[in-house]
Every structure is written in structure tokens, then in C-alpha cells.
């Protein structure tokens with residue numbers, strides 16, 4: 318039996334585990350947010366009271382035998398970190414990036430990719446296990462979970478990265494990412510394998526420019542400093558690139574020993590980008606952030622150079638190539654190549670394309686009327702519209718809806734209508750009911766919280782023959798699938814797609830069909 322399938326041996330303890338105490342444990346699995354888990358049955362105190370404890374172990378991988386130190390306790394769950402590897406897991410590999418590792422070591426502990434020490438094959442295997450466990454916990458058959466579709470080349474996959482200006486633990490100027498769980502220190506990135514070699518090499522140049530200018534990172538504590546974030550977006554299918562410098566809203570900022578107008582600093586930023594990388598950016602922005610306690614953050618964008626939007630394309634089944642104009646604030650799936658795979662999976666299950674699941678039994682069927690709920694900038698609905706009679710999208714963010722309408726126009730798609738508002742509320746509106754007509758298929762892609770009660774009830778009232786549920790959270794997916802299967806739906810399959818290699822995040826596409834009524 319391999320170590321990862323063995324269990325911890327029961328322990329006799331004089332008292333329940335306390336802060337700072339050391340334990341030798343076997344990591345048996347992972348939590349949904351990527352921490353190692355060890356479950357231990359214990360006999361505690363002179364009465365030998367039987368108690369089961371769980372340890373959540375930072376950076377622990379299934380199969381690791383480790384010495385851990387307890388940090389904190391929440392009921393019977395203890396958070397602990399590894400002090401010694403007694404026998405590392407067979408799944409462990411050397412991480413590619415120098416910033417992986419323990420945050421106590423300078424230059425390590427990046428919160429970007431927590432699974433880099435797991436081989437990619439084992440990442441997929443463990444994510445699949447996590448999904449199956451959620452299904453078991455919610456009494457959904459885990460046999461419905463198909464093998465995860467991994468990414469062909471799981472490096473340099475992101476089309477957007479947002480970096481923070483700040484200071485390191487040694488109070489040095491830094492531009493990079495926060496270590497996991499930290500908001501007040503920034504890890505200075507010298508390399509990053511998530512977006513591109515270009516971004517990885519360009520980031521230190523921006524940091525040097527800011528330091529030479531004598532600019533200061535914004536500090537939450539005394540609200541001093543000017544620089545907040547730097548975002549770089551790349552069109553993976555178009556080669557376009559957008560850079561956005563985000564600062565406070567102050568009209569002037571400290572530049573060394575002088576105060577300089579913010580607009581002047583923005584012009585110098587543009588001049589620097591154009592001299593350092595004259596052909597690499599198709600769009601340059603400076604954005605001021607207004608952050609007030611208790612209020613939604615406001616962004617004032619100043620377009621400095623090139624195109625006001627980033628153009629990205631998606632290659633989809635049915636020989637479709639769709640174009641998307643992405644404004645700095647617009648949401649777009651962060652992994653273009655895997656989003657194509659995810660959307661192809663959705664399309665396959667719609668039965669709209671020849672050879673898709675359900676296509677055979679519906680040969681010669683009328684074109685379908687479809688709902689795209691939580692539609693964001695309309696990408697899923699736009700992929701389906703060319704094969705459907707009509708699509709209606711609903712999305713909470715009015716900006717995203719504006720973008721969705723522009724995207725429809727840009728792609729010459731006129732059989733799609735978008736409504737701005739809360740899904741639960743819009744589904745009851747007369748204007749929506751009239752536009753939607755009889756619905757054949759509903760696609761939902763909610764945020765991590767899943768379908769809220771009202772949306773679930775409205776969905777059941779519509780009672781569509783088929784539902785496709787796209788989810789970024791297996792826990793709420795399992796909850797909602799259990800609820801829908803108790804309300805007349807059969808779960809046909811759950812297809813995991815790895816959208817975020819080297820992180821614990823997982824995406825699933827579930828297909829549900831309404832039972833035939835007797």
C-alpha cells in the first residue's frame with residue numbers, strides 16, 4: 318500500500334493539542350483551498366476520552382510524513398505548519414519557480430501557485446478526488462465525475478495578471494504578489510511562469526523605473542504613497558498587450574524630494590513604456606482608484622496610448638472564431654486556451670452541434686431558446702447563439718452587460734438579448750418573461766456562492782428540459798446538484814476542466830436532464 322492511502326495511527330494524548338506543540342503526522346488528503354489534511358483519532362487525558370481531530374497543514378501534500386507545529390485551533394481543527402519532512406510524498410517534485418516555498422524564507426512563499434510542488438498529473442488526480450469527496454458529502458454519485466481535462470501546456474496560461482506595489486518584510490520597495498494570507502507585505506517577483514516570459518522579464522523594469530522616479534507604494538496604515546497596482550493583459554490569440562498603472566486618486570505625488578502632478582507622472586510612465594518596449598504594448602492606461610471605507614471602489618481610467626481595448630479571440634467548435642473587446646475593468650476568463658476547452662464542453666452538451674451529447678435523439682429538432690444566467694460579458698451565450706434560435710443573458714454588473722452587447726455587435730450576432738440585474742429578480746420580470754419565451758435549455762455559471770435560494774426556485778419554476786451548470790466551486794456545485802436532483806433532474810455527468818494549473822481552483826461542467834413526467 319502506498320503512503321498516500323495509509324491512515325494516521327491513533328494517538329494517546331495527555332491533553333488536547335496546544336499552540337506550539339509538535340506532532341508527527343501523515344498527510345492523507347487536501348482541503349478545498351489546497352492545504353494538507355491529517356485526521357487523527359485520539360484518546361485524551363487520564364479518562365482516555367475518544368476524540369477525532371483534524372490538522373490542516375500548510376504546504377502538506379498527500380503522502381507526506383511530516384513533523385508539524387500547531388498554530389491555531391478552531392473547535393477540533395488545528396492549523397499547523399511543517400517543521401520537518403520525515404518522508405516526503407512520492408508526488409513531490411522540484412517546484413519550477415524560485416518564489417515557491419515557505420514565506421519565512423526571504424523571496425519565497427508566493428501565494429500565486431500553491432500546487433507547484435505536485436507533479437501536474439498528481440495535481441489533476443488530487444483535484445478530481447476533491448470534487449468526488451464533495452459529491453459524496455452531498456450524496457451525489459461520485460461515479461458521475463469524469464476524468465479532469467488538463468491543460469496541454471500548463472505554463473504561461475494566464476491572459477491577465479495584477480501585481481501589487483508595496484514593501485517586503487525587510488521594508489524594501491517591491492512589485493509582485495502577496496504571500497498567501499498576507500496583505501501587508503509584497504513578494505518582489507523576479508520570475509513568474511503564469512502569464513508570459515515577457516511579463517516575467519518586464520516586471521522588474523517597471524519596479525526599477527518607479528524607484529528611480531522616487532515614487533512610493535501606497536501604504537494602508539497611514540495612507541501615504543501613490544502606487545497601488547500594475548496590471549498586464551495579453552491577448553493569447555491576438556498578441557495584443559495592455560498595461561495599466563493603478564494609483565491613488567491624489568492630484569500630486571512625492572517623487573524623491575519633490576511633489577509632482579499625478580498627470581505628469583502618468584506621462585512619464587507612458588514615455589518609459591514606449592522607450593523600453595516600443596512595439597510590445599497596444600494599449601496603455603493610467604487608472605486612479607477612489608477607495609472609501611464602506612463604499613464600492615471607483616476607478617477613473619485615463620487612456621494614454623494605443624487602442625482603448627484589448628482584442629482577444631476564441632477558437633470554438635463549428636469553425637467559429639469570436640472576437641472580444643476587453644476594457645480594463647471587464648471580466649474575461651483568465652485562461653483563454655482552457656476557456657475554449659470549457660466552452661467547447663458546454664457547446665457539446667447543448668446538443669446544438671452535430672455529434673454533441675443529446676444530438677442524436679434530437680435530430681431534426683427545432684433550434685433552441687436558451688438562457689445564459691450569470692453571463693458576465695456574454696461569452697458563453699455568444700458561443701451558443703449562432704446555433705440557437707434565441708439566447709437571453711442575465712448579469713448583475715451593468716458594465717459587463719454593456720460589454721456583452723458590444724461583443725454581440727462586434728461578432729454580428731443579433732439573436733441574443735441581455736438583461737442587467739440579479740438573476741433571481743430578473744427571472745420574475747414581465748419584460749424578461751416576454752423576451753425569453755419557452756426555454757429549452759438553461760446554462761448557469763454562478764460565482765463561488767453558487768445558486769442562491771431565490772435563483773434556484775426560479776430555475777425550478779422554469780423547469781427547462783436541460784440544464785448545464787458551469788461551476789468554479791465544487792462545494793456549492795454539489796449542494797445545488799443534490800437540490801436539483803431532488804427536484805426532478807437526473808445528473809448525467811460532471812466534467813472537470815483544469816482552468817488554473819498549479820493552484821487548487823477547479824472548474825466543472827455538469828449536465829442535468831429533466832425526468833420524463835409519468
Ligand SMILES: C[S@@+](CC[C@H](N)C(=O)[O-])C[C@H]1O[C@@H](n2cnc3c(N)ncnc32)[C@H](O)[C@@H]1O
Pocket residue numbers: 648649650691692693694695696697711712713714717738739740741762763764789
Ligand atoms: C463565474 S462569472 C461567469 C462569467 C461568464 N459566464 C464567463 O464565462 O465569462 C459569474 C458572473 O455572475 C455575476 N453575478 C454574481 N451574482 C449575480 C447575481 N445575483 N445575478 C446575476 N449575475 C450575478 C458576476 O458579476 C459574474 O459576472
